[in-house]
Amino acid sequence: MGISQKSDPRRIAVLGATGSIGQSGLDVIAASHGRLTAAVLTAHRQTAKLAELAGRFRPEVLVVTDPDADRTPLADLAKTTRIFYGPEGLDEAVSSPEVDIVLAAIVGGAGLRGSWRALEAGKTLALANKESLVLAGSLLCGLARKTGGRILPVDSEHSAIWQALASCRPAEAPYGPGMPGSGEQIRRLILTASGGPFRNRPLAELERVTVAEALAHPTWKMGKKITIDSATMMNKAFEIIEARWLFGLPPEKIDVMIHPQSIIHSMVEFIDGAVVAQLGTPDMRLPIQLALNGMERLPGPAAPLDWSMTRTLELIPPDEGRFPAISLGRRVARDGGSAGAVVNAANEVAVAAFLAGKIPFCRITGICQSILDHHQFEQEPSLERLFELDRQARMEAQAWISD
Numbered sequence: 001m002g003i004s005q006k007s008d009p010r011r012i013a014v015l016g017a018t019g020s021i022g023q024s025g026l027d028v029i030a031a032s033h034g035r036l037t038a039a040v041l042t043a044h045r046q047t048a049k050l051a052e053l054a055g056r057f058r059p060e061v062l063v064v065t066d067p068d069a070d071r072t073p074l075a076d077l078a079k080t081t082r083i084f085y086g087p088e089g090l091d092e093a094v095s096s097p098e099v100d101i102v103l104a105a106i107v108g109g110a111g112l113r114g115s116w117r118a119l120e121a122g123k124t125l126a127l128a129n130k131e132s133l134v135l136a137g138s139l140l141c142g143l144a145r146k147t148g149g150r151i152l153p154v155d156s157e158h159s160a161i162w163q164a165l166a167s168c169r170p171a172e173a174p175y176g177p178g179m180p181g182s183g184e185q186i187r188r189l190i191l192t193a194s195g196g197p198f199r200n201r202p203l204a205e206l207e208r209v210t211v212a213e214a215l216a217h218p219t220w221k222m223g224k225k226i227t228i229d230s231a232t233m234m235n236k237a238f239e240i241i242e243a244r245w246l247f248g249l250p251p252e253k254i255d256v257m258i259h260p261q262s263i264i265h266s267m268v269e270f271i272d273g274a275v276v277a278q279l280g281t282p283d284m285r286l287p288i289q290l291a292l293n294g295m296e297r298l299p300g301p302a303a304p305l306d307w308s309m310t311r312t313l314e315l316i317p318p319d320e321g322r323f324p325a326i327s328l329g330r331r332v333a334r335d336g337g338s339a340g341a342v343v344n345a346a347n348e349v350a351v352a353a354f355l356a357g358k359i360p361f362c363r364i365t366g367i368c369q370s371i372l373d374h375h376q377f378e379q380e381p382s383l384e385r386l387f388e389l390d391r392q393a394r395m396e397a398q399a400w401i402s403d
C-alpha cells in the first residue's frame with residue numbers, strides 16, 4: 001500500500017509514554033500523517049508530563065500505574081478522558097478493542113504485566129521492554145502461540161536481525177515468536193554492542209567510576225537504567241536472552257561483537273557464508289516506526305546516515321573477562337526456567353543501588369552472579385511463581401547490598 005492510500009489509523013497504546021522510548025514512539029506517531037494514533041498513554045509518576053502529552057495526542061485512555069502519584073495535573077482531563085490509577089489499569093487499557101498495537105516501553109520487570117495482557121488479548125506487541133522476555137520468555141512465547149498475538153522487536157539489535165532475516169524469506173511473511181521453520185539457514189546472529197563508556201577503562205579504575213560517568217553513553221541517549229545496563233553489558237546479556245526467545249535459536253548461535261560507532265545495528269550470518277547487516281544512525285525512532293508499521297518502509301523522523309563523510313566501522317570481539325555479563329546472559333538463555341527472573345530482579349536492585357551511590361559500579365554484575373549461583377533453579381515456573389521468585393530475589397539482592 002502506498003503512503004497516500006492511508007488505511008484506517010492504527011491505534012497504539014504507548015506504555016511508558018513519559019520515558020525515552022515512549023517519547024520516540026510519540027515522535028513516530030506525530031510524524032505518521034494520521035496513519036498511527038495514540039489511543040492509550042501510560043506513566044508511572046510523571047503526571048504533569050503525561051497531562052502535557054495527553055493535550056497534544058488526545059488519547060481516549062490514560063493510565064497512571066503508581067496509585068500514589070500526584071493526580072492534580074490530570075484533574076481537567078478527567079472530564080474528557082478515562083483515567084485509571086494503579087497497575088491494574090493497564091489490563092483494561094491494553095486489552096481494549098480500541099487498541100491495535102501495544103508499544104511496551106515501561107522499564108524493568110514492571111513491564112511484564114502490560115506485555116502479558118497484550119498477548120493474552122491477541123494484540124500485536126511492539127516490544128522495547130526486553131525484561132519481559134528475560135523474565136518470562138518461554139511463557140510469553142507460549143501465550144502468543146495460543147492467542148495469535150505477535151511480538152515485533154523494537155530493540156534496535158533485534159529489529160536489525162528481523163530486517164536481515166527478511167533476506168532469506170518473504171519480508172511480508174507473518175512474524176511471531178520463534179522462527180518459521182527451524183532456523184536451519186542461519187549460522188549465527190551477531191549482536192553489536194557499543195561497549196559503553198568503559199570499554200577501554202583499566203579494570204582497576206572501575207571501582208571508582210562515578211554515576212555521571214556511567215550515565216554518559218557514547219552513542220545512545222536512553223533512560224538511566226538501560227544506560228547503566230549498557231555500561232555493565234548486562235544489556236547485551238538481556239539481548240542474548242531476548243534473541244533466544246524471539247528467534248528461537250540456541251545461545252551458541254548468538255554472538256556479540258563490539259562496534260563502538262553504533263551504526264551497524266546487528267547482523268545475521270547464513271549457512272552459505274553471506275552476512276546481512278542493517279545500518280543506520282543510532283535513533284530508536286527507526287526500529288519503533290518499523291514495528292508500528294509492520295515492517296512497511298515509510299519516511300519518518302529518524303535522520304538518515306550522512307554519506308558525505310568518511311567513516312571507519314570497527315568490529316571487535318568482546319573481552320568476556322572485562323564483561324562477565326555476556327557469559328551470564330548465555331547461561332540464563334541456555335537454562336531458561338526461573339534463571340531470568342532472578343537475574344533481572346537482582347540487576348534492577350543493584351542498578352538502583354549504584355545510582356543511589358550505595359555500591360560501586362563493579363559490584364553490579366557480581367551481585368547478579370551471586371544471586372543466580374545461590375538460587376534453587378526451577379525449570380517450569382508459572383507466571384505467579386515467577387513474580388514470587390522476582391520478589392524473593394529483590395530481597396536477597398538488598399541483603400547482599402546491605403552486607
Ligand code: NDP
Binds near residue numbers: 044065
Ligand atoms: P525510561 O526510564 O526513559 O522510561 C521508563 C518509563 O516507564 C516511563 O514512562 C516511566 O514512567 C515508566 N515506569 C517506570 N517505572 C514503572 C513502573 N513500576 N510501572 C509502570 N511504569 C513505570 O526508560 P527507557 O525508555 O529508556 O526504556 C524503556 C524500556 O525500553 C526498557 O525496558 C529498556 O530496556 C527498553 N529499551 C530502551 C531503549 C532506549 O533507547 N531508551 C533502547 C532499547 C530498549 P514515569 O516517567 O512516569 O516514571
